[in-house]
Amino acid sequence: MQDMIKFPCFSDLTPEQQQQVATLSSLKHFTSGQEIIGFGEEAAYMYFVGEGQVKLYRADEKGQDAVLRVVPKGDWFFELSAFFPMNAPAAAVTLRDADILMIPSGTMRDIMCHNENFAQRILGHAAEHFQILTNKVMDMTLKTPLQRVSYFLLQEFIRHGGKNKEFTLPYKKSLIASELGMTAETFSRVLMRLKETGIEIERNKVTLPHTGALCGVCDPALMHQCPNFDPVHCPAQEACLSASCRKTRVS
Structure with a gap:
C-alpha cells in the first residue's frame, strides 16, 4: 500500500492524508480477464492502477465490445465518483494481472476539500480523460x-x-x-x-x-x-x- 502511494499523482498529499488513504483504501489483486466493476454498478470508489492494464468498455446487444479506454499503470479511472454519486459508465476488466488501489469516493472528496493542489490534480486527470473520449467521438465521425x-x-x-x-x-x-x-x-x-x-x-x-x-x-x-x-x-x-x-x- 505504501509503495502505491509513492506514485507521483499522490505527491500533493500531506503525510496525514497519505495515511488516511492507506488506512481507508483497499489494495486488491485481480487476475487477467477479471471484472473489477460492471457497467451500471454503483461507483463507490476511485480506482488507481498500480500494476497491469484495465479495459473500460461497453458491450452491444450482440456481445461486441466497444473499448472506451485502456487504462495503463499509474493512471486513474472513474475519478468523477469523487465529485458526485454515479454509476459506472462502463465495465472495467483487467487485460493482465493487476494491482488496483480502490479509494472510497467519500475519502477522496474529504481530502480534496482540504487540499486544493490535489483536487486540481484529480480534476486535471478527469478533464484529460474527458478530452480523450471527446476526441474519440470526433475521430469516429471525421477520420477514415x-x-x-x-x-x-x-x-x-x-x-x-x-x-x-x-x-x-x-x-x-x-x-x-x-x-x-x-x-x-x-x-x-x-x-x-x-x-x-x-x-x-x-x-x-x-x-x-x-x-x-x-x-x-x-x-x-x-x-x-x-x-x-x-x-x-x-x-x-x-x-x-x-x-x-x-x-x-x-x-
Whole structure:
C-alpha cells in the first residue's frame, strides 16, 4: 500500500492524508480477464492502477465490445465518483494481472476539500480523460480507418520518445481495432495499406521507414508533444511534426 502511494499523482498529499488513504483504501489483486466493476454498478470508489492494464468498455446487444479506454499503470479511472454519486459508465476488466488501489469516493472528496493542489490534480486527470473520449467521438465521425490507425501509431511513436523508427504496440491488435471503432478485418486491411507506404507491423513491433512517416496525420494536439517539433517546419495548419515530414508520409 505504501509503495502505491509513492506514485507521483499522490505527491500533493500531506503525510496525514497519505495515511488516511492507506488506512481507508483497499489494495486488491485481480487476475487477467477479471471484472473489477460492471457497467451500471454503483461507483463507490476511485480506482488507481498500480500494476497491469484495465479495459473500460461497453458491450452491444450482440456481445461486441466497444473499448472506451485502456487504462495503463499509474493512471486513474472513474475519478468523477469523487465529485458526485454515479454509476459506472462502463465495465472495467483487467487485460493482465493487476494491482488496483480502490479509494472510497467519500475519502477522496474529504481530502480534496482540504487540499486544493490535489483536487486540481484529480480534476486535471478527469478533464484529460474527458478530452480523450471527446476526441474519440470526433475521430469516429471525421477520420477514415487509415487516418485513425495512423494517428494511433503516431501517438505511440511520440510516447516512445519520437526518435526511434521501431517501437512496440501497447496491447493486442484486436483490442486496438476495437478501441479505434473498427472490425478486425478492417484493421487488417489498413495494415496492408500502411505496408504499401513502408510501415511494417509484425506481431507487436512497428517499423517506420523514417521518423517523419506519420507526420501527415498530426494535429496541434500532438504537435507540441513531439520531440521533433520545429516551429518553422511544423505549422499547425499544415499538420506537420518535423522537417523530415517532407519525405513520403501517410496522409
